[in-house]
Amino acid sequence: MEETLLRIRDITKNFGGLRAVDGVNIDVNTESIVGLVGPNGSGKTTLFNVIFGLHKADHGNVYFDNKRIDHLAPHQVFTRGMVNAFQLPRLFYQLTTLDNMLLAAREHKGDNLLNSLFLRKEWQHQESELAQKAMEILELLELAHLTFSPAGELSGGQRKLLEIGRALMADPVLLLLDEPAAGVNPILGRKIFEKIEHFRQRGMSFFIIEHRLEILMEFANRIYVMDKGKIVVEGEPTEVVNNPVFYEVYIGEK
Amino acid sequence: MFNSCVTGSLYLISAVALTLIYGLSRFPNFAHAEFMALGAYIGYSVAEQLGMGFPITFIAAFLASGALGVISYKVVFQPLAKRGASIIHLMIASIALGFIIRHSIGAIWGWAPLSFRVVWSSFDMGAVRVSGIWLWLIFAALALGGIMHLLLVKTKIGKAIRATSSNPELALSSGININRVTLTTWFIGAALAGIAGLFRAAGTRLSPLLGWDILLPTFAVTILGGIGSFYGAIAAAFIIGLAENVGVVVLVSLGLSTEYRMAIAFAILILTLLIRPQGLTKLFRGT
Amino acid sequence: MDPFIYILDIIVFIGIFAIVALSLNLEYGFTGLGNFGKVAFFLIGAYTYALLIETGLHFILCLIIAAILSGLIGSLISLPALRLREDYLAIVTLAFGEIIRIVVKAEHWIAHGVWGISVPPAIFWQGASFRMTIVAHIGLIFFCLLICFILVQLVTNSPYGRILRAIREDEIAAATLGKSRLKYKAQVFAMGSALAGLGGALFAQYIGFIEPYMFMPMLTFTVWIMVLVGGPANNWGTLLGATLVQLFNRGAKIIKDYLILPVDPTDLQYILLGLLIIFILLYRPGGILKESKIKTKAVERASQWKRHS
Numbered sequence: 001m002e003e004t005l006l007r008i009r010d011i012t013k014n015f016g017g018l019r020a021v022d023g024v025n026i027d028v029n030t031e032s033i034v035g036l037v038g039p040n041g042s043g044k045t046t047l048f049n050v051i052f053g054l055h056k057a058d059h060g061n062v063y064f065d066n067k068r069i070d071h072l073a074p075h076q077v078f079t080r081g082m083v084n085a086f087q088l089p090r091l092f093y094q095l096t097t098l099d100n101m102l103l104a105a106r107e108h109k110g111d112n113l114l115n116s117l118f119l120r121k122e123w124q125h126q127e128s129e130l131a132q133k134a135m136e137i138l139e140l141l142e143l144a145h146l147t148f149s150p151a152g153e154l155s156g157g158q159r160k161l162l163e164i165g166r167a168l169m170a171d172p173v174l175l176l177l178d179e180p181a182a183g184v185n186p187i188l189g190r191k192i193f194e195k196i197e198h199f200r201q202r203g204m205s206f207f208i209i210e211h212r213l214e215i216l217m218e219f220a221n222r223i224y225v226m227d228k229g230k231i232v233v234e235g236e237p238t239e240v241v242n243n244p245v246f247y248e249v250y251i252g253e254k
Numbered sequence: 255m256f257n258s259c260v261t262g263s264l265y266l267i268s269a270v271a272l273t274l275i276y277g278l279s280r281f282p283n284f285a286h287a288e289f290m291a292l293g294a295y296i297g298y299s300v301a302e303q304l305g306m307g308f309p310i311t312f313i314a315a316f317l318a319s320g321a322l323g324v325i326s327y328k329v330v331f332q333p334l335a336k337r338g339a340s341i342i343h344l345m346i347a348s349i350a351l352g353f354i355i356r357h358s359i360g361a362i363w364g365w366a367p368l369s370f371r372v373v374w375s376s377f378d379m380g381a382v383r384v385s386g387i388w389l390w391l392i393f394a395a396l397a398l399g400g401i402m403h404l405l406l407v408k409t410k411i412g413k414a415i416r417a418t419s420s421n422p423e424l425a426l427s428s429g430i431n432i433n434r435v436t437l438t439t440w441f442i443g444a445a446l447a448g449i450a451g452l453f454r455a456a457g458t459r460l461s462p463l464l465g466w467d468i469l470l471p472t473f474a475v476t477i478l479g480g481i482g483s484f485y486g487a488i489a490a491a492f493i494i495g496l497a498e499n500v501g502v503v504v505l506v507s508l509g510l511s512t513e514y515r516m517a518i519a520f521a522i523l524i525l526t527l528l529i530r531p532q533g534l535t536k537l538f539r540g541t
Numbered sequence: 542m543d544p545f546i547y548i549l550d551i552i553v554f555i556g557i558f559a560i561v562a563l564s565l566n567l568e569y570g571f572t573g574l575g576n577f578g579k580v581a582f583f584l585i586g587a588y589t590y591a592l593l594i595e596t597g598l599h600f601i602l603c604l605i606i607a608a609i610l611s612g613l614i615g616s617l618i619s620l621p622a623l624r625l626r627e628d629y630l631a632i633v634t635l636a637f638g639e640i641i642r643i644v645v646k647a648e649h650w651i652a653h654g655v656w657g658i659s660v661p662p663a664i665f666w667q668g669a670s671f672r673m674t675i676v677a678h679i680g681l682i683f684f685c686l687l688i689c690f691i692l693v694q695l696v697t698n699s700p701y702g703r704i705l706r707a708i709r710e711d712e713i714a715a716a717t718l719g720k721s722r723l724k725y726k727a728q729v730f731a732m733g734s735a736l737a738g739l740g741g742a743l744f745a746q747y748i749g750f751i752e753p754y755m756f757m758p759m760l761t762f763t764v765w766i767m768v769l770v771g772g773p774a775n776n777w778g779t780l781l782g783a784t785l786v787q788l789f790n791r792g793a794k795i796i797k798d799y800l801i802l803p804v805d806p807t808d809l810q811y812i813l814l815g816l817l818i819i820f821i822l823l824y825r826p827g828g829i830l831k832e833s834k835i836k837t838k839a840v841e842r843a844s845q846w847k848r849h850s
Contacts, residue, residue, distance in 0.1 A: 052717065054713070054717075073716065073721075074713070074716040074717050075715075075716045075717075075718075075719050075720055075721045075722075078716075078717060078718060078719035079719055083717070083718075084717050086714070086717075090711050090713065090714035090717070091711075091714070092706065092707045092710040092711060092714065092715075093710060094706070094710055094832065095703070095706055095707065095710065095835075096834075098839065098840070098843050099703055099706075099835060102700070102703065102839055103703060103704065103707050103715070103718055103720075104718050106719065108700050109700075110699055110700025110701055111700055111701060111704060111720075112701070113696070113701055113728055116695070116696060116699045116700065116701035116702075117692075117695050117696065120695075120699075123699070123700060124837060124838040125838070127700065127837045127838045127839035127842070128838040128839060128841070128842045130839060131838070131839035131840070131841075131842035131843045131846075132842055132846070134839075134843070135842075135843055135846040135847075144846075144847065147843050147847060148840075148843075166718070170718065170719070280628075281628060282628050282631070282632060330819055333823055334822060334823060337823065337826070339822060339826065340627070341575075341627045341628050342569075342575045342627060342628075342631065343822050343826060345575075345628065345631060346762075346765060346766075346769065346818065346822065347818070347819055347822050349762055349818075350814070350815040350816075350818035350819050350822075351815060351819065352815070353811045353812065353814060353815035353818075354811070354812050354815035354816060354819075356811070357807075357808040357809075357811040357812045357815075358808070358812060360805070360808050361805060361808040361809070361812075470635070470636060470639060473632055473636075474636075477629075477632070510647070513643055513646055513647035514643060514647055516639070516643055517639075517640050517643045517644070520636040520637075520639060520640050520643075521640070523632070523633070523636050524633055524636055524637065524640075527625055527629050527632070527633050528621050528622075528625075528633075531625065531626075531629060
């Protein structure tokens, strides 16, 4: 049964005189893949930043699972089940791939100072289990051979994959992906989306910023088109692509 | 009141220097204290040991400190920045540089406090007798402030400095020679510091630790004024100068120790950083 | 001075400073906090111990209270201060250190201002020779060092330690993954301050007499050099750094008695120290020992997986 998981209502964000996001309304349902497209500078990334709490909106509300989250800090949004993967991967470059994955674990006994010191046996056991889960995801993303390499040694494409893998590790209910296939070769890009669909079938929702229409056409359930901070077109992929406004906005830029 | 102007003038020269460098190179340079000290000692050598007149002394201090600034940048800070050193690394390098300069000065001139033997003519202002050196300081502060203003606003290099300070990438793509701008800024900043040091020494005493006495209040002024903000630094210098001198009066009337004089500047510093880290910047457009 | 006693004295100082350096390593090496006010907590610990011991409390209690008080004060100032960016945090902590020193100097009723306080040694028995006393001090101090070392190792070689490093690397990414940066930074700062306070208390009871001029910013810088030289984020490296820097400082003083140089050895010492630091920052900013790796059962499990695939 489809429910609205993420509801964005009238979100407006100004940046030094510029209206980056202007009265945006978006719905993302459970178990769906929603795409967000638009020319560069249309405010997509800013919108994402507002959603997961990096910036405060100047106006409007964001509801996740029917509860308001727009006043929460990023780490609190994470606790509610929303995870964000950045466009330019923000990995922990001095730490190993494995460490990066383990850090995404949702509830770790070892995160607490006192537990860390006194309940060693318990969190060691959890470490082992989490490592198992991490390795499964790394395997899926074909990164297992880099388990012990510092993240700084990974190539651009591998970093992108690790960014996504880390997000998956966090068991998100909703995953915000900012251009997951950018800078990655088309074959790998398609593979990423296949895995995204795989996770969608297992109950995850995705809200994805993506430039490449072909791929969204194939995988997305719904697409929103953004231009100069406003949503100008929305609907199912075929509807959107046949909309003349869409052509003005998108093709005009290309 | 007069004392406030004096303190303010000293801080003005010192802080304008610091704010220029801090704004451009984006790290707090603790060796600034030693730029001041060197200016003072070179001035001392020229005036006392070589017996030259004061104009020459000032020029010597100006040039020597300026040179030190450029050398410091080229030998220590530029290479570090090229290797991607973090702000903390640069800070620590500046502290280390400070050791080197301070102890070299100590080794050459000795650690015992020295005094300028020049006798300043005293003037009577109202009920107070003031030494001529302080009047010179205020004059110098105003003059230097004015010159710097003209430099930053009217000359090409001045505009380049302001541009690079506010937006390095944009400045670079506009064809500004960042290297030249940086070297010039370090020269001017260090040279002004040297002048500040010389005045401090001429008015009080001279010791290798001279820079450190004024350093933290200078940071307070720079931060209150807003890092990189020339006009902010000027305003902040007088605000803190006033605060310190008024504060001393208040302290004495409250029966507290005058040791707290130093703490006044620190307190303002901490409060600024906690409440309004950008200081007075926004109040001065176009800086 | 009897050379044997001199060596023991060096060992004592290595022990005391190792504790303080470990605290800075925890804050800066692992968590990326540029704390330039270490001397403030060292001072608080020292004076707390000095004042408490006069009331007749058992010395162990005094040590513990000194550490806890330093930790509490650290927590208090961390709340507003830790939101600041690196250079501002550094300047604020530096200013804080100086303010505390000025307060102690000015308020004579706290601790006699510039006239200082005498502090009796913690362990003392009748008829003990000077050597035996120092050995007792070494015993006490190194016992405390051992506890501190085990503590920081446990904290840093754990999921908690992993989070600290993540916050150091990219605190926004860490927040996006659910880690509250303020909570962790505040906890680390409190721990670091408590350890520094302990170091100060041990210092006070060894030196026997404390006054404000012993707590200058120079102490903070010395501890920073220890952490940087040994290798940030490596506790063994910090121990190494503490040892090397102390030996360097003391060595210079010894040479003064044996070599006649044109330059005062103290000056030369600082000039060399400055050159050394710049050299290290330029050519080996990671210090002598590399960052320590996190070794938990996770590493085992992952290795097993790799072997079987």
